[in-house]
Amino acid sequence: MSxxxxxxxxxxxxxxxxxxxxxxxxxxxxxxxxxxxAVVITPETVWTPAIFCDRVLVFVDANGIVNSVPTVG
Incomplete structure (x- = not known):
């Protein structure tokens, strides 16, 4: 699934x-x-890669700034 x-x-x-x-x-x-x-993912966050159609992972850097495009999945 993607x-x-x-x-x-x-x-x-x-x-x-x-x-x-x-x-x-x-x-x-x-x-x-x-x-x-939407869920913030910091460099220290432990998470399991999985596709969820009702979730957006918001990857941030050590300063809390979004560093990649947030997308559904």
């Missing part, structure tokens, strides 16, 4: 959030697509 397998449920990618604070990104994502749950 993120392409997720049904179209609204906005699914936020390239404009690269470079902003993680908490701001989470609020923006959940406002623009209420059907997803």
């Amino acid at each position: 993120s392409e397998d997720c049904p179209d449920v609204g906005k699914s990618s936020w390239p404009e959030l690269v470079g902003v604070a993680g908490d701001v990104a989470v609020a923006t994502i959940e406002k623009e697509n209420p059907s997803v749950n």
Whole structure:
């Protein structure tokens, strides 16, 4: 399964959030697509890679700044 397998449920990618604070990104994502749950992933966060169509992982650097494009999956 890949993120392409997720049904179209609204906005699914936020390239404009690269470079902003993680908490701001989470609020923006959940406002623009209420059907997803955005989760900040810090360099110290332990997480299991898996595709969830109702989740957006927001990867941030050590300063809490988004460093890759958040996408559904």
